[in-house]
Amino acid sequence: xxxxxxxxxxxxxxxxxxxxxxxxxxxxxxxxxxxxxxxxxxxxxxxxxxxxxxxxxxxxxxxxxxxxxxxxxxxxxxxxxxxxxxxxxxxxxxxxxxxxxxxxxxxxxxxxxxxxxxxxxxxxxxxxxxxxxxxxxxxxxxxxxxxxxxxxxxxxxxxxxxxxxxxxxxxxxxxxxxxxxxxxxxxxxxxxxxxxxxxxxxxxxxxxxxxxxxxxxxxxxxxxxxxxxxxxxxxxxxxxxxxxxxxxxxxxxxxxxxxxxxxxxxxxxxxxxxxxxxxxxxxxxxxxxxxxxxxxxxxx
DNA sequence: CACGCGTGGTA
DNA sequence: TTACCAAGCGT
Numbered sequence: 354x355x356x357x358x359x360x361x362x363x364x365x366x367x368x369x370x371x372x373x374x375x376x377x378x379x380x381x382x383x384x385x386x387x388x389x390x391x392x393x394x395x396x397x398x399x400x401x402x403x404x405x406x407x408x409x410x411x412x413x414x415x416x417x418x419x420x421x422x423x424x425x426x427x428x429x430x431x432x433x434x435x436x437x438x439x440x441x442x443x444x445x446x447x448x449x450x451x452x453x454x455x456x457x458x459x460x461x462x463x464x465x466x467x468x469x470x471x472x473x474x475x476x477x478x479x480x481x482x483x484x485x486x487x488x489x490x491x492x493x494x495x496x497x498x499x500x501x502x503x504x505x506x507x508x509x510x511x512x513x514x515x516x517x518x519x520x521x522x523x524x525x526x527x528x529x530x531x532x533x534x535x536x537x538x539x540x541x542x543x544x545x546x547x548x549x550x551x552x553x554x555x556x557x558x559x560x561x562x563x564x565x566x567x568x569x570x571x572x573x574x575x576x577x578x579x580x581x582x583x584x585x586x587x588x589x590x591x592x593x594x595x596x597x598x599x600x601x602x603x604x605x606x607x608x609x610x611x612x613x614x615x616x617x618x619x620x621x622x623x624x625x626x627x628x629x630x631x632x633x634x635x636x637x638x639x640x641x642x643x644x645x646x647x648x649x650x651x652x653x
Numbered sequence: 654c655a656c657g658c659g660t661g662g663t664a
Numbered sequence: 665t666t667a668c669c670a671a672g673c674g675t
Contacts (some may be wrong), residue, residue, distance in 0.1 A: 397671040404661075404670090438659030438670095445673085475673045495671045515654080543671060552669065553664065583668055584657085595659050633658095 363505070363565060364529055364538060370561035371541035374548065378402065379410065384584070387461035387486035388419055394478045394485075400437050401591050402547075408435050420459045426648025431635060432602050438577060444634055444647075445473030463487040484539055487574060492525040492534040493539040497546025503525070507568035510576040531648050540542035593617060593626040601602070601636060617631035 379385065380393035391509040392412055396405040416422040422430065423589055427447045434443035453461055461482070467478040476494075483489040497519060497631060499512035506523055513520065529535045549560050557563050557573070568574070585593055596616050601608055617623045627644075630636040637647040 379671085381657095394671065399658090399670060399672055400660080401662075401670045436660060438661085441658070442673085473673065477672060481671070493671090496669095497671070538673095546669080583667095586659090589657090591658055598659090 357567070359615070360527060362535070363498040363527070363562060366561040366565070367541050367545060371537065371544055375541075375544055376402075376548075379406075379413075381485075385486075387463070387482070389413055390486040391449075391461050391482050392446065394451075394481050395442055395473055396437060398442060399439060404437060404473055406591040408433070408437055409596075410533075414461040416450075418459065419453040419461065422447060423454040426650070427634065428525060428637070428646030428647075431598075431646050432649075438595075440635055441633060442473055448472040455584065461486065463489070465489060481539075484536050488532050488536055490528065490530075491536045492521070492528050493543070494521060494524050494547075495543060497550075498524060498539075499544040499549045500552060501542050501546045504568035505554075505562055505566045508571050508574075510568060511581070514581065515530070544602065590622065590626050590629070593619075594620055594630055597623070597626055597630060598635060601644060605638055606647075607643040610644075613644060 375381070378391050378393075380396055380473055386618050389409075393405065396409055412422075415433065416425070425447070427444055430443040431440055434440050437443075452471055453459060457467070462471075463481045463483065463485040463486075468474050469476075474482075479492045480491045481495070483491055484493055486623050495515060498510075499516060502520070502523055503509045503512040503535065506527075527538075529538050545561070549556050557566075557569055558639040560566065560569075563569050580595065593616075600612060600616060604612075613627065614620075614623070634647055636642055637649070
C-alpha cells in the first residue's frame with residue numbers, strides 16, 4: 354500500500370546501500386559471461402556463496418562455454434560438483450549445456466521464456482539469468498527477496514512457506530520501471546537479505562530501510578503460527594545417497610560392489626539408494642558389479 | 654502442492 | 665551441542 358513516493362524512497366535507500374555494501378563476486382563483474390552467470394545461479398540454488406566460489410572458478414577454467422561442458426560426459430560434471438550438495442543439479446547443468454549447444458547454437462538464451470525450457474531452470478533462475486545476464490526487466494523472487502518484503506512491506510517476521518499470489522504481486526509492483534535500475538534493484542534486495550536482513554538474526558541497526566520497515570515499526574513481533582519444521586537428516590536416504598556418491602566421486606576408476614557395501618551395513622536402504630542413484634542418472638552400473646559416475650572413461 | 658533431494662557452517 | 669539455514673527444482 355505504499356505510495357509512489359514511498360516506493361521511490363525505498364528504491365533510493367536500497368540502491369544507495371548496495372553501491373557501497375555489495376560483495377565483489379566474480380559472476381557480478383562486467384566481464385562475467387551469460388554462461389558464467391547461468392552456472393553461478395544454478396550452483397547458488399540452496400548453497401551458500403562461500404562454498405560456491407572455488408567450484409565456480411574451477412568450472413569456468415575448465416568449461417568457459419556451454420559447448421565445452423557439453424563435450425564432456427555427465428559424470429565429469431558430477432565429479433567437479435564436489436560437495437556443493439544436491440548433485441542432480443550438476444547433471445541438469447550438463448543437460449542444459451547440451452541443450453544450449455544443440456538448440457541455441459551454443460549461446461545461452463536471453464529471454465525468461467527460453468531459459469525456462471532448460472533443465473534445472475525454474476521460475477527463479479530464469480528470471481535471475483534474464484535480468485542479471487541480459488538486462489531483461491522482470492521480477493526476481495528468491496528466498497531473500499521474500500523475507501525482505503515480508504518484513505519491510507507486510508510486517509511479518511518470515512515469509513509464508515511457499516510464495517503466495519499477493520507476495521508475487523507485491524514484488525512485481527516494486528520493480529523499478531527502467532530496466533537497468535530494475536536489474537540493480539533485484540540484486541540489491543537479494544544482497545540486503547543475505548547480508549543484513551538475514552533469517553536468524555537480522556542486523557536491523559545496519560539496515561538502510563529500518564525507518565521504513567513495517568516489521569520494525571510494529572516492534573519486530575515474533576513469527577505467528579506453527580514453527581516451520583526443518584528437514585530430517587540422520588538415517589535418511591539423502592544421507593545414504595550422499596555417502597554412496599561420495600565414494601564414486603572420490604574414486605578415479607570404477608568402484609567394486611565390495612566398496613559399495615562397505616559404505617553401510619543397512620543393505621535394504623543401501624540398495625534402494627544405489628538403485629535411485631542409477632535411476633537418476635548419477636551412477637552408471639557396469640559389468641561384474643562395478644559402478645562409476647555416468648559416462649566416465651575407463652582409467653588406464 | 655507437499656515432498657524429496659546434500660552439505661557444512663553457525664547461533 | 666543441535667537445530668536451523670543457504671540465490672530452488674521437479675514430480
